[in-house]
Amino acid sequence: MPTTQKNSLRLSVLAAAMSPLLGLGLSQTAIAADSIADALKEGDTVVSLRLRYENVDADDKDDSTQDGSDAITLKTRLTYTSGDFKGFGMTLELDDVTSLKSVNYPDGVNSGENGPAIVDPEGTGVNQVYLSYKVADTTVRYGRQRILLDNQRFVGGVGWRQNEQTYDAVSVSNSSVKNLTVFAAHIYNLDGIKNTNADHDTNLLNVGYKTPVGKVSAYYYDVEDETKNTTLDSGTASKTLGVRFAGNTKAGDVKFHYTAEFAKQSEGHNSKSYDAKYNHLMGGISVAGVTAKIGRESLGADEDAGVGFNTPLATKHKFQGWTDKALTTPASGIDDVYISVGTKISGVKLLGVYHQFDANEGVNDGDKYGSEIGFVVATKLDNGIGLHLKYADFRKGDNTVGINDTTKLWLTSTYKF
Numbered sequence: 001m002p003t004t005q006k007n008s009l010r011l012s013v014l015a016a017a018m019s020p021l022l023g024l025g026l027s028q029t030a031i032a033a034d035s036i037a038d039a040l041k042e043g044d045t046v047v048s049l050r051l052r053y054e055n056v057d058a059d060d061k062d063d064s065t066q067d068g069s070d071a072i073t074l075k076t077r078l079t080y081t082s083g084d085f086k087g088f089g090m091t092l093e094l095d096d097v098t099s100l101k102s103v104n105y106p107d108g109v110n111s112g113e114n115g116p117a118i119v120d121p122e123g124t125g126v127n128q129v130y131l132s133y134k135v136a137d138t139t140v141r142y143g144r145q146r147i148l149l150d151n152q153r154f155v156g157g158v159g160w161r162q163n164e165q166t167y168d169a170v171s172v173s174n175s176s177v178k179n180l181t182v183f184a185a186h187i188y189n190l191d192g193i194k195n196t197n198a199d200h201d202t203n204l205l206n207v208g209y210k211t212p213v214g215k216v217s218a219y220y221y222d223v224e225d226e227t228k229n230t231t232l233d234s235g236t237a238s239k240t241l242g243v244r245f246a247g248n249t250k251a252g253d254v255k256f257h258y259t260a261e262f263a264k265q266s267e268g269h270n271s272k273s274y275d276a277k278y279n280h281l282m283g284g285i286s287v288a289g290v291t292a293k294i295g296r297e298s299l300g301a302d303e304d305a306g307v308g309f310n311t312p313l314a315t316k317h318k319f320q321g322w323t324d325k326a327l328t329t330p331a332s333g334i335d336d337v338y339i340s341v342g343t344k345i346s347g348v349k350l351l352g353v354y355h356q357f358d359a360n361e362g363v364n365d366g367d368k369y370g371s372e373i374g375f376v377v378a379t380k381l382d383n384g385i386g387l388h389l390k391y392a393d394f395r396k397g398d399n400t401v402g403i404n405d406t407t408k409l410w411l412t413s414t415y416k417f
Contacts, residue, residue: 214247333360
């Protein structure tokens with residue numbers, strides 16, 4: 001089927017699925033209603049588009065494979081949020097990802113194309129669908145939902161990809177004590193960025209307290225992916241206990257930024273026993289419109305068990321470089337020393353980042369995994385169209401095995417109405 005017809009068909013399916021809701025009108029305000037029918041009529045519907053070109057070039061020194069891949073994809077999202085009826089509400093969000101090129105690309109799911117993967121597979125599906133109930137300062141959600149905790153280092157949505165990671169879960173959030181938020185959730189399924197589902201028996205607890213100079217968070221994450229519980233893979237189950245402090249404070253015209261986070265991880269229900277530590281320290285300064293930060297993030301390892309600290313539910317693209325070379329923590333762990341400098345000129349955001357990756361411990365302790373440079377140029381036009389350019393270049397270290405020099409380029413445009 002030609003691409004144009006395929007796009008029209010998928011959008012028609014989305015529109016048909018939403019027609020009972022869309023027929024009630026776009027961009028109405030969700031307010032308290034006297035009946036369920038009124039709550040549905042008074043709901044809010046948003047349409048958002050994200051058009052992206054992505055190019056990946058990986059030098060694998062193998063002439064029999066393709067070193068480069070590129071894709072042009074369009075994500076169309078329809079989000080409906082009902083009005084409030086006696087504390088009850090609902091949200092339905094549908095996503096469609098369509099390739100705008102006639103040539104297929106290696107999407108990390110379907111076989112048939114060689115080259116480095118661009119993990120934005122085509123498809124139409126339910127990104128979120130949940131019922132909510134709010135009473136006083138407590139909100140309960142049941143169904144497929146977005147869960148973003150702290151900076152998403154341990155639990156996030158991978159929102160950078162065209163297919164978002166969402167969770168089938170029961171979650172409870174309470175903010176009845178001033179400045180204190182308690183969040184708990186039981187996850188029974190994960191809907192991943194590859195349009196695949198994984199059965200889970202995962203429990204999350206996160207307690208956050210806001211102070212005048214930053215937010216303190218304490219958390220316990222018991223993660224179990226039941227689709228892999230017959231293996232010894234350390235990534236299938238883990239228990240993580242940690243504490244985080246992050247914030248900023250001003251002194252005259254200068255703003256200081258800081259982060260300190262420490263966590264310990266051990267085996268969950270899998271049979272391989274291990275203990276690994278995580279720490280992240282960052283300091284920064286903003287002056288005269290320029291923000292500079294320097295930090296060190298360390299994902300440790302258990303040398304005897306050969307297992308590294310893992311973050312299976314994280315928004316990993318936000319951390320350790322944009323080329324995604326460290327999505328899985330090596331058995332020797334990984335240290336990331338990074339520097340970033342950013343500013344905004346005439347409404348245009350400019351950001352540059354440098355990373356140096358080293359082994360954390362074990363026989364490879366101190367070995368150079370590689371380095372990466374990246375930059376972002378982004379702006380939003382008066383008509384609401386967002387424009388975003390991102391580039392990253394990773395160069396592997398001398399003793400690195402199984403990792404290739406890689407460059408990635410993204411050109412993205414967004415619009416919402």
